Amino acid sequence: MSITTAGPAAAPAAAAKVETPFQRFVSEFAASKLALFGLAVFTMIALIAIFAPWIAPQNPYDLAQLDIMDGRLEPGARSGDGTMTYWLGTDDQGRDMLSGIMYGLRISLTVGAGSALIACVVGASLGLLAAYAGGRTDSAIMRLVDLQLSFPAILAALMILAFLGKGILNVVIALVLVEWAYYARTVRGSALVERRREYIEAAHCLALPTRRIIFRHLLPNCLPPLIVVMTMQVARAIALEATLSFLGLGVPITEPSLGLLIANGYEYMLSGKYWISFYPGIALLITIVSINLVGDHLRDVLNPRLKK
Amino acid sequence: MIGFARAAGVAAISTVVLAGAAQAQTLTMAVGAPVTSIDPHYHNLSPNNAMADHIFDALTAFDPRARLTPGLAESWTPVDDSTWELRLRQGVRFHNGNDFTAEDVAFTLERVPNVPNSPSSFATFTRPIRSVEIVDPHTIRLRTDGPYPLLPTDLASVRILDRETHQNATTEDFNAGRAAIGTGPFRFVAYRPGDRVELERNDAYWGQKPAWQRVSYRIITNNAARTAALLAGDVEFIDQVPTTDIERLRGDQRLSISEVVSLRVIYLALDHMREDGSPFVADNDGRPMTRNPLKDLRVRQALSMAIDRQAIVSRVMQDSAIPAGQFLPPGSYSRIPDYEPPRPDPERARRLLAEAGYPQGFRLTLHGPNDRYTNDARIIQAIGQMWTRIGVRTTVEAQPWTTFIARAGRQEFSAFLVGWGSASGEASSPLRALVASFDRERGWGASNRGRYSNPELDRVLEAALRELDDEKREKLLQEATRIAMDDVAIIPIHNQKNVWAMRRGLEHTARADELTRAQDVRPAAAR
Numbered sequence: 032m033s034i035t036t037a038g039p040a041a042a043p044a045a046a047a048k049v050e051t052p053f054q055r056f057v058s059e060f061a062a063s064k065l066a067l068f069g070l071a072v073f074t075m076i077a078l079i080a081i082f083a084p085w086i087a088p089q090n091p092y093d094l095a096q097l098d099i100m101d102g103r104l105e106p107g108a109r110s111g112d113g114t115m116t117y118w119l120g121t122d123d124q125g126r127d128m129l130s131g132i133m134y135g136l137r138i139s140l141t142v143g144a145g146s147a148l149i150a151c152v153v154g155a156s157l158g159l160l161a162a163y164a165g166g167r168t169d170s171a172i173m174r175l176v177d178l179q180l181s182f183p184a185i186l187a188a189l190m191i192l193a194f195l196g197k198g199i200l201n202v203v204i205a206l207v208l209v210e211w212a213y214y215a216r217t218v219r220g221s222a223l224v225e226r227r228r229e230y231i232e233a234a235h236c237l238a239l240p241t242r243r244i245i246f247r248h249l250l251p252n253c254l255p256p257l258i259v260v261m262t263m264q265v266a267r268a269i270a271l272e273a274t275l276s277f278l279g280l281g282v283p284i285t286e287p288s289l290g291l292l293i294a295n296g297y298e299y300m301l302s303g304k305y306w307i308s309f310y311p312g313i314a315l316l317i318t319i320v321s322i323n324l325v326g327d328h329l330r331d332v333l334n335p336r337l338k339k
Numbered sequence: 340m341i342g343f344a345r346a347a348g349v350a351a352i353s354t355v356v357l358a359g360a361a362q363a364q365t366l367t368m369a370v371g372a373p374v375t376s377i378d379p380h381y382h383n384l385s386p387n388n389a390m391a392d393h394i395f396d397a398l399t400a401f402d403p404r405a406r407l408t409p410g411l412a413e414s415w416t417p418v419d420d421s422t423w424e425l426r427l428r429q430g431v432r433f434h435n436g437n438d439f440t441a442e443d444v445a446f447t448l449e450r451v452p453n454v455p456n457s458p459s460s461f462a463t464f465t466r467p468i469r470s471v472e473i474v475d476p477h478t479i480r481l482r483t484d485g486p487y488p489l490l491p492t493d494l495a496s497v498r499i500l501d502r503e504t505h506q507n508a509t510t511e512d513f514n515a516g517r518a519a520i521g522t523g524p525f526r527f528v529a530y531r532p533g534d535r536v537e538l539e540r541n542d543a544y545w546g547q548k549p550a551w552q553r554v555s556y557r558i559i560t561n562n563a564a565r566t567a568a569l570l571a572g573d574v575e576f577i578d579q580v581p582t583t584d585i586e587r588l589r590g591d592q593r594l595s596i597s598e599v600v601s602l603r604v605i606y607l608a609l610d611h612m613r614e615d616g617s618p619f620v621a622d623n624d625g626r627p628m629t630r631n632p633l634k635d636l637r638v639r640q641a642l643s644m645a646i647d648r649q650a651i652v653s654r655v656m657q658d659s660a661i662p663a664g665q666f667l668p669p670g671s672y673s674r675i676p677d678y679e680p681p682r683p684d685p686e687r688a689r690r691l692l693a694e695a696g697y698p699q700g701f702r703l704t705l706h707g708p709n710d711r712y713t714n715d716a717r718i719i720q721a722i723g724q725m726w727t728r729i730g731v732r733t734t735v736e737a738q739p740w741t742t743f744i745a746r747a748g749r750q751e752f753s754a755f756l757v758g759w760g761s762a763s764g765e766a767s768s769p770l771r772a773l774v775a776s777f778d779r780e781r782g783w784g785a786s787n788r789g790r791y792s793n794p795e796l797d798r799v800l801e802a803a804l805r806e807l808d809d810e811k812r813e814k815l816l817q818e819a820t821r822i823a824m825d826d827v828a829i830i831p832i833h834n835q836k837n838v839w840a841m842r843r844g845l846e847h848t849a850r851a852d853e854l855t856r857a858q859d860v861r862p863a864a865a866r
Binding site for chain 1: 586709735739
C-alpha cells in the first residue's frame with residue numbers, strides 16, 4: 032500500500048544524488064508511517080526485554096521474592112509488607128504481573144529470534160545446496176521439506192517436545208525443526224533463478240571455488256526474500272512458543288513465558304480475575320502485531336515485482 | 340385492577356409451587372468422572388462404586404464420615420481368632436422379588452475374583468477369606484488365615500448379587516441392564532456409557548427410601564461445562580466443583596455448596612533410600628552432595644516446619660482443604676487426637692538446618708504432577724517459595740501424571756508431591772502403603788516411593804493388623820502413625836475437601852469417601 036507513495040518520494044532524492052541500495056531501502060521503508068510505528072514499538076519492547084533484570088520491580092523467577100499471601104491481587108494493590116505496588120496485579124503465586132510480563136517478553140523474544148535465526152541458517156544452507164547441486168540432492172532435500180510442511184506446525188512441535196521433554200532449549204530445537212523448511216523452500220526458489228544469471232556464469236568461468244560462489248555471490252542475492260520470511264517467522268515462532276507454553280509443554284512453571292502466564296490466569300477467568308491472563312495477552316498481541324507491521328512493509332519494499 | 344393483578348400473582352405463585360412439587364420427584368445430577376460399568380465387581384473405581392451404591396448393597400457400609408455401619412449384615416462378631424460370624428438382615432428382597440439369603444453371599448464371594456478382564460479387581464477384598472460356612476439362611480461364617488480385623492471393612496466394598504439371577508451373568512449383561520438387579524435404593528432403568536445412567540426409586544427398599552422417584556445421573560467430564568450446566572439450570576446438582584469456581588458459586592444466591600474433608604491426604608515424599616547424595620539435591624554451587632541431607636531428621640523437620648500450610652490452604656486451595664499433620668482428617672477412626680501440623684517457623688527451621696550442618700542450606704528440586712490433584716502444580720510452587728526462604732533453594736518441576744508417577748516409582752526423585760486416599764477410612768491403609776518398609780511379597784510399602792524404613796513402625800503396625808479388638812487396634816495404629824510423623828517419614832500438607840454444588844432448595848449429606856449418590860440428596864426441609 033505504501034509503495035505508490037514511496038515511489039514519487041524516492042524519485043527526486045535519486046535525482047539529486049546517487050543512492051546506495053541500502054539508502055534507498057531505508058528511505059522507502061521510512062515512507063510508511065505504520066511500519067515506522069511498528070518498528071518503534073518493537074524497539075521499545077526489545078529494550079524492555081533486554082533490560083528487564085534492571086527495570087522490573089521484582090525478579091519473578093526467584094521464588095524467594097514471591098509471597099503466596101500476595102496471590103491474585105488486583106492491579107494497583109500494595110504488597111502485604113507494603114514495600115511495592117503491583118501495577119498490573121499478581122498471579123496465583125503472588126508474582127508481580129508487570130515483572131512477569133517483562134521477563135516473559137525476554138523468553139518470547141529470545142526463543143522467537145533464536146529459533147528463527149538458527150532455522151534460517153539451517154534452512155538457507157540446505158536450500159542453497161539443493162538449488163546449486165540439483166539432481167538427487169535437490170530431490171532428497173525438497174522431499175524432506177514437503178514432508179515437514181505436510182505436518183501442521185503445532186502438531187509437529189508437540190510431538191518433538193513430547194520426545195525431548197520440557198525446557199527452553201528444547202522449545203528452540205522444536206521450533207527450528209518445525210521452521211527450517213520454510214527457509215529452505217524460499218531460498219531454493221530464488222537461488223534457482225539466480226544461478227542462471229550471467230554473474231554466476233562469469234564466476235564459473237573465473238573458476239572460483241564452489242563455496243565462494245554459493246556464499247559470496249548466490250546467497251547475497253537471495254537475501255531479500257529470506258529477510259522477509261525471517262521477520263514473519265519470528266512472529267510465528269513467538270506465537271508458537273506461547274501456544275506450547277499455554278498447553279503446558281514449554282517453559283518450566285517457575286519461569287513463565289507469556290503463554291504460560293496466560294495459561295495460569297485462564298482458569299480464573301470465570302471468577303472475574305481477568306488481569307492474570309489479560310495483560311500478558313495484550314503484551315503478546317502488541318509484540319506480534321508490531322513485528323508483522325515491520326515484516327509486511329519489508330516484503331513490499333524488498334519485492335522487486337512491486338517496484339515501479 | 341390491583342385486585343386482579345394480585346389474584347393473577349397468587350395464581351402464578353401456586354403454579355410455581357405445584358411445578359416445584361412435581362419437579363421434586365426427579366433429580367438431574369452431573370458427575371465429573373465417568374461410570375465405566377454397571378457390574379459392581381468389574382472395575383474398582385470411585386465413580387463405579389458410587390453408581391453401584393444406588394443399585395446394590397454390601398454386607399457392611401460406610402457412613403458419611405467413613406465409619407463402618409451395618410448394611411445387609413445386621414451385626415458381625417469374631418467367633419475365634421480366624422472366624423467372623425455375620426447375621427444377615429431378614430425380609431430383604433432383590434428388585435426382581437427374590438429373597439436375599441446367605442446363599443447369595445456365598446455366591447457373591449465366589450464371583451468376585453472370577454470376573455474376566457477386570458481392570459482393577461475387587462479380589463483384594465475377598466482374598467483373605469479362606470472358606471465360607473452357611474450356618475442358616477441368615478447366618479454366615481467367614482474364615483481367614485489368622486486374625487484379620489479388616490474383614491468387615493473390606494466387605495463394604497463387595498456388593499451382594501443374587502445367586503439365581505446372576506449365576507452366569509457377564510459384565511455385558513449388567514451394562515445392558517439385564518442383570519442390573521440388586522437390593523439397593525434404586526432400580527436400574529438405562530445406561531448410556533459416557534453419557535448417563537437413568538434410575539427409578541425402589542419402593543420396597545429395606546432402608547431409608549430416597550426422596551426421588553426418578554434420577555438422571557449424567558456424566559459431564561469437562562469442569563467448565565459441568566459448572567455451566569448447573570448455572571444454566573440444566574442439572575440441579577454437580578460434584579467435583581473446581582476450586583477456581585468455588586468463590587463465584589458461593590456468591591450466587593441461586594446455589595448452595597456442600598463440602599466435607601475427604602480421606603485424601605496430599606503429602607511430600609522424601610528420598611530415604613540413598614545414604615550418599617540424592618539425585619536432585621546439590622550444594623549451593625550446584626555440585627552433587629556426598630551425603631543425603633534428607634536422611635537427617637533435623638533437615639526433614641526443618642523442611643516440614645518451613646511450610647505454612649494455612650497459607651497454602653487459604654491462598655492456593657481457596658479453603659477447600661484443611662492443613663494436615665497426619666494421614667487422616669479429624670473425626671476418623673485411628674487418627675491421633677491433638678496431633679497438629681508443626682507451626683510454620685522459618686527461624687527455627689533455619690536453626691535446625693544449621694545444627695544439621697547446613698547453615699547456608701542447599702539446593703533441591705521438588706517434583707510433582709500437574710494434572711492429578713487439585714492445584715498440584717500450584718502447591719509445589721508455593722512450597723518452593725517457603726523452602727527457598729529458609730535457605731533451601733528450590734527448583735520446581737511439574738510433569739504430567741503418567742510420566743511423573745513412573746519416575747517416582749523408580750525412586751528417581753529427591754522430594755515430590757503425591758496424594759493418598761484412605762478408602763477404608765482408617766490409618767492401616769496409609770501406614771501399610773506409604774511408610775511400612777517396602778516388601779513386595781507381603782504387599783507392604785507398595786506406594787512407599789521414598790523407601791522409608793523403620794523396624795519399630797513395622798512391628799507396631801504388624802501388631803495392629805493382628806488385633807481384633809477395635810479399641811486396642813486404634814491405639815496401636817495411633818502409635819504407628821505417631822512414630823512415622825515424629826520421624827517425618829512423609830510431610831503431610833493438607834486433606835482435600837470434596838465440594839458439591841446444587842440449586843438452592845436441595846440438601847446434601849457430603850461423604851468423606853468422595854462418592855456422589857442420589858440417596859444423599861433431598862429437598863431441603865421447609866422453613
